Amino acid sequence: MNFCVRALALACMLTVSVPASMAQTSQAADYIVAVVNSEPITFQEMNLEVRRVGQRLAQQGRPVPGADELRRLVLDRLINDRAQLQLAREQGIRIDSVAIDRAEQNIASQNGLDVDALRQKAANDGFSVTSFRNNLRDQLILNRLHEREVESSIRISDVDVDRAIQEQQATNTDPFAQEINLAQILLVLPEKASGEEAAALLLKAQKLMQRARNGEDFNALVQEFSAADRRNGGQIGLRRGDRLPPAFVTATQGLQPGQVSDVVRTGAGFHILKLIERKAPERLVVTMVQTRARHILLRANAQMTQAQAIARLTDARKQIVSGQADFASMARKMSQDTSAEQGGDLGWASPGMFVPEFEEAMGRLQEEGAVSPPVVSRFGVHLIQLNDRRRVELSPQQVRESVRAQLRQSRYEEAYTAWARDVRARAFVELREAPL
Known part of the structure; x- marks a missing residue:
């Protein structure tokens, strides 16, 4: 899922209500705070959006900027959105009612509601059905505009991909991609064991784990207690992490060679694992x-x-x-x-x-x-x-495509910022003071 779609999904969640510019209000006093290519933004629009953003930040436990700074940030975003929507109209971007219906239904499903309940909640928050659907339309329009204008402008060369693969291979810390060799002690838990029997076996495993951690010879403990293969000190052999039980990889990913894990339970019973060796992959494994x-x-x-x-x-x-x-x-x-x-x-x-x-x-x-x-x-x-x-x-070709997608996403924010700045610069924006 690309960046634009994720941004749209977040913007359309019910908890992030529609822009106040779409909200209905009974407040009588109003004036124009900005004009974007002859299209006004009113004080009511900005003020309602400031309150909404402030409330949302507080609910999320995030710091709320000071009143003047918050107004500046909100007005700046309203101006950018207005200029971009105007550009979308110039380019003939349209969203039909079917797409809006689909977006509305998905928001309802994500919030465990049906569409009627979603609309009722929006009405309780002061938003009419028309204003709510207009916001969805605008968000879908902006999403399509960003795909056309921003994503299509990002170019990732094969040289970029090669360089990124080399960098990732040198710093790959994914435990499932690394090669690891473990030695294990297995205490088998009978299939129909009672809770008391399982608890007793767990206690035994914990005592063995502590003995191993205290420096007792792991090979000797393997020979005396393990129900698994005892050859070579119970070593499993050097294998890549994704070819081992996930519980083994998780339990040992923070260990250094020679250290012993906590007790690991699987369907077979209780395991005590000792990390013998860990190697970085010889090629980028994704x-x-x-x-x-x-x-x-x-x-x-x-x-x-x-x-x-x-x-x-x-x-x-x-x-x-x-x-x-x-x-x-x-x-x-x-x-x-x-x-x-x-x-x-x-x-x-x-x-x-x-x-x-x-x-x-x-x-x-x-x-x-x-x-x-x-x-x-x-x-x-x-x-x-x-x-x-x-x-x-992933196959080598899939790895390259995955890295290419990562590079594209990492460069999106920079490309979007530059594009949005250019759209803003080409728009006529007039800021107005409050009337006396």
Whole structure:
């Protein structure tokens, strides 16, 4: 997900309410504080936005600038946004109501609300439905403008990628990319062991760990107590971190050679691990987490509106979560996607393979079997179930593309700042004093 989309997602969250320039107010006294290419910004707009930003910073526990500084910063942002929206209009950038509907539905889903409840909350905060949707439209317009004007201007050469790969390889501290050799003592926990038996075995493991830390010969302890392979002092052999149990890597990532980890529990039992050797990778190794999920897709059409699709999938989710129905069976029966025959199975997916709305909802699912609320994308309405996650190594070409994306993102802020400064410089901006 690129920087612009992330910024849009943050700006559109309900907790970050719409700009005060869109808010309705009954305050009668008002005057113009700035003019941007003949388009005015009023004191009411600025003042409401100042209060909103100040309240949000306070809620987040962040320092709130002084009143004069906060007004200056807010007015500066309002001027920049106004100039950029004017440029977008000049370039013919338009956002249709379908895209606004989709953004509104996604905000509601992210906040655990339906659209009506979202609109009611906005109304309670003083924002009409029209002003709220106008803000979404403006944010989508700015997002599209930034993609066109800023992202397209960033150039990353092969030389840039080569240099970045060399730098990352020299400073790679990812424990899953490093090669490590561990020796272990394994105390097997029987599959049907009681809680008392597990506690007793844990106590035994902790005592062995302490003996090892106190300097007793680890090889002798391995030979006497370990249920794992005892050859070569229980050493597993030099392996890359992503080819070891994740719990082993996590438990030993802060150790120096010769040090002993805390007790690690796995399905096999309790492990005491000693770090024998750690080596930096000979080439840049990049791993990523792939996700396997299922989904049910309903498409809005003449026979079924988007609201009806959301209602149907909300009911389906209740049945699945309560155990009354199986996700795969529901997908075969309901889904309008080609994956329906496979029970909605989408296979292993790398980050960025799906549209942002789908990807974000899938990323919020933490436990295997968890089911998302209905998610609206340009393809329709989805219900998503997490099946599994795994860490895999990227191919050399994928590593280059990953590094290129990192460079692009790191250069975005600089490129955006320069572009925004240029747009501001080309606009006619007049600041006005308060009337006497």
